Amino acid sequence: MASEEKEVQQRAAVNPGELAVPEVLPLLPLQGFVFYPGMGFPLQVASPTSRALVDDALLGRRLIGLVPVRTEQQDDSALHAEDFYRVGVVGYVHKINKEQNLYQILVSGTRKFAIESIVQETPYLRARVHEVPMDTVAATENRQIEALLFNIKSQFKKLVAATELPQELVSTADSLDNPFYVAYLVASQLHLKLPAEQEILEIEPLEELLRRVAAELHRRMETVQMSQQLQDTMKKDMDKRQREFYLRQQLAAIRKELGEDEDDKAELRELREKIEAKRLPEHARAAADRELGRLERISPASPEYSIARSYLDWILDLPWLESSPEALDLDKARSDLDADHSGLEKIKKRILEFLAVRKLKADLHGPILCFVGPPGVGKTSLGQSIARTLGRNFVRIALGGVHDEAEIRGHRRTYVGALPGRIIASLKKAGSNNPVFLLDEVDKLAHDYHGDPSSALLEVLDPEQNATFTDHYLAMEFDLSRVMFIATANVLDAIPGPLRDRMEIVELSGYTRDEKATIAQKHLVPKQLAIHGLDHGELVIRDEAVLELIDFYTREAGVRGLEREIAALCRGAAAKIAGGHRDSLAIGAEEVSGYLGPQRFIPEMKTRTWGPGLATGLAWTPVGGEILFIESSKMPGSGRLSLTGKLGEVMKESANAALTYIRAHAEMLGLDPHMFADIDLHVHVPEGAIPKDGPSAGLAMVASLYSALSGASVRQDLAMTGEITLRGDILAVGGISEKVLAALRAGIRELVLPPPNEKDVMEIPAEIRKDVTCHYLHTIREALDILFTDAPFKTETK
Numbered sequence: 001m002a003s004e005e006k007e008v009q010q011r012a013a014v015n016p017g018e019l020a021v022p023e024v025l026p027l028l029p030l031q032g033f034v035f036y037p038g039m040g041f042p043l044q045v046a047s048p049t050s051r052a053l054v055d056d057a058l059l060g061r062r063l064i065g066l067v068p069v070r071t072e073q074q075d076d077s078a079l080h081a082e083d084f085y086r087v088g089v090v091g092y093v094h095k096i097n098k099e100q101n102l103y104q105i106l107v108s109g110t111r112k113f114a115i116e117s118i119v120q121e122t123p124y125l126r127a128r129v130h131e132v133p134m135d136t137v138a139a140t141e142n143r144q145i146e147a148l149l150f151n152i153k154s155q156f157k158k159l160v161a162a163t164e165l166p167q168e169l170v171s172t173a174d175s176l177d178n179p180f181y182v183a184y185l186v187a188s189q190l191h192l193k194l195p196a197e198q199e200i201l202e203i204e205p206l207e208e209l210l211r212r213v214a215a216e217l218h219r220r221m222e223t224v225q226m227s228q229q230l231q232d233t234m235k236k237d238m239d240k241r242q243r244e245f246y247l248r249q250q251l252a253a254i255r256k257e258l259g260e261d262e263d264d265k266a267e268l269r270e271l272r273e274k275i276e277a278k279r280l281p282e283h284a285r286a287a288a289d290r291e292l293g294r295l296e297r298i299s300p301a302s303p304e305y306s307i308a309r310s311y312l313d314w315i316l317d318l319p320w321l322e323s324s325p326e327a328l329d330l331d332k333a334r335s336d337l338d339a340d341h342s343g344l345e346k347i348k349k350r351i352l353e354f355l356a357v358r359k360l361k362a363d364l365h366g367p368i369l370c371f372v373g374p375p376g377v378g379k380t381s382l383g384q385s386i387a388r389t390l391g392r393n394f395v396r397i398a399l400g401g402v403h404d405e406a407e408i409r410g411h412r413r414t415y416v417g418a419l420p421g422r423i424i425a426s427l428k429k430a431g432s433n434n435p436v437f438l439l440d441e442v443d444k445l446a447h448d449y450h451g452d453p454s455s456a457l458l459e460v461l462d463p464e465q466n467a468t469f470t471d472h473y474l475a476m477e478f479d480l481s482r483v484m485f486i487a488t489a490n491v492l493d494a495i496p497g498p499l500r501d502r503m504e505i506v507e508l509s510g511y512t513r514d515e516k517a518t519i520a521q522k523h524l525v526p527k528q529l530a531i532h533g534l535d536h537g538e539l540v541i542r543d544e545a546v547l548e549l550i551d552f553y554t555r556e557a558g559v560r561g562l563e564r565e566i567a568a569l570c571r572g573a574a575a576k577i578a579g580g581h582r583d584s585l586a587i588g589a590e591e592v593s594g595y596l597g598p599q600r601f602i603p604e605m606k607t608r609t610w611g612p613g614l615a616t617g618l619a620w621t622p623v624g625g626e627i628l629f630i631e632s633s634k635m636p637g638s639g640r641l642s643l644t645g646k647l648g649e650v651m652k653e654s655a656n657a658a659l660t661y662i663r664a665h666a667e668m669l670g671l672d673p674h675m676f677a678d679i680d681l682h683v684h685v686p687e688g689a690i691p692k693d694g695p696s697a698g699l700a701m702v703a704s705l706y707s708a709l710s711g712a713s714v715r716q717d718l719a720m721t722g723e724i725t726l727r728g729d730i731l732a733v734g735g736i737s738e739k740v741l742a743a744l745r746a747g748i749r750e751l752v753l754p755p756p757n758e759k760d761v762m763e764i765p766a767e768i769r770k771d772v773t774c775h776y777l778h779t780i781r782e783a784l785d786i787l788f789t790d791a792p793f794k795t796e797t798k
């Protein structure tokens, strides 16, 4: 044994790198790895065939062919030629350590070879081979190679630093002269798959080899870095969780010590009882149970607890199955509506018809009532009356300025501070699932990038869809089909089209002076007296005082301002009575200013000095009708027309059309057709702060301009509205009932109107209609005849 070892040592003195590649080599199969030139390490040889191979090799020059095999074949003796890769490395066996069935050999790789053919198959493979050169001659000159080598070495250094590779590898790589060896050393540390390792072994040109290794090194580096980042975040996460866990444990211990955990248990018990007692549909009960289960699992101190808790509260607070008993008695409805509102005959009739149809067909998915009209005409209070007469709860949902879909439909629970939308919140407020919802000011819905609230409303109002309305916060269905929706708006045109299609529009135009007086005495005064704790005997507000308020302290279509002024009178009187000065008071017209200060509105007609160039038009605004003065003036100039008073485009155009009409018909109208070249005209519509637009002032523009040009005055007791054409026709306009009311308010009782609008006038209640005289005229020429008592064309015709 001793002599054998000696022999091995002697042989080891040989420099294996200098040994030439023999022509024939025994092939030792390598399972799953590549042996690169320049490397040396111990191999274990177990199979009998391979052991025989080693034994034979030791008898000769100790050279064996180390060739990786493609297949994962455990038994070496079953391998065939095609299982081997084509290129391998010559191995020199330095040392052998034999145990019973296992040889341990120390081998170093020297040169590369390629298999040409197999010369022997058994007991092990032997092949005819030739050397594959590792040419380093070019390397010394090549800058590329130099750069690549530098790059590989420095990257490798980083890799070693970032991983658990032994530090010595860096110095080994630095000390190697042969660039091939450097490449192989690095490649062997990159955890490459066998095919990739073998590919590297097979690359012949040095530069290509170095590029490949540099690329693989780079990829490996990236993987290491990514895994490190991952590791870092996981570690942070773990640390945080561990800390939280620890703190919670502590907190639980403290709470236990303080006896608070009993409180928590009691709270949860109470919640469970509540859930059991509450009438809930299946899906809501399941959600409530689920949430309660979560509450039981999480700590009461965690933020999730309060989120889950308030969600559960919402479920418990909603009227899923509670509804008010519905009692619809049409006679009672009639008397309720009458008791709450004076006048409004046509509207009440429409409401009663609407209710009657609902009574006949309870599941009728009918349209939604929408009250359209100026402020303070009783839209909201009609809704309240309907709810009262039906015995349902009433909730008002203000939609003015709502611009976010989430306001209707809520925020998902993933948002911090999420809440249900207004529909669900209002249901909670209503406390029953069949309330009357008044959707106030649907015309003021806005929309922006947060989504369109009107589309969410569409779903709410659509009988086909609203049984399964889903709020984002609740994230489950709530049946809205029993809710009665009523909408209100000031301006019909501003209601989003699809919403308007689903509604039955009921227009309220405003009240006359007399109607306002009746409403005041029958409703507003008693209401305000009660609010201020004055009974009838203590304060009497006389009819003249109410008329004084209507004429000189308010200018409005509705009665909101009037109610406010009555409240002010009550406050003043209450102060006097409470001060002990008087037992009772009566307020007449003269006393009003003592309470409210000087008159605020002087009727416009009275403030005007009338004369040529003035005409009274009628305008429609969202808050009711208005009278509109048009002033024109002529002066020496060069034929220009200027327009002032913040007029909209359409109104400017109608001023131009009015002038064109007059110029084109100058002779017929008794004017000098040549005068226009030497004069400038100025049309002004006062109260400039109010924006004005629309074509309906066309006729008043003609009257005003003609009056200025001819020097004849338009009749002061007459107002007009109508769009004009250049040929002189008068076309229909909108807002007639509001305009008629506005004229009456201003004390004007004669109107010039387009003939198609006669039907609108007929819609106005007869007792108001009887106070006005309307002239329905087709052409401007006919209108001018009525508008002027004295004008050049009249004298000429005479």
Ligand SMILES: Nc1ncnc2c1ncn2[C@@H]1O[C@H](COP(=O)(O)OP(=O)(O)OP(=O)(O)O)[C@@H](O)[C@H]1O
Binding pocket: 340, 341, 342, 343, 344, 373, 374, 375, 376, 377, 378, 379, 380, 381, 382, 440, 488, 490, 519, 523, 524, 558, 559, 560, 563
């Ligand atoms: N015909 C009427 N009879 C009795 N009271 C009325 C009548 N019209 C309006 N009122 C009263 O006038 C006040 C204002 O009415 P309400 O608030 O309903 O107006 P609105 O049309 O809804 O206004 P907005 O468009 O600003 O909401 C209420 O106190 C209401 O009771």
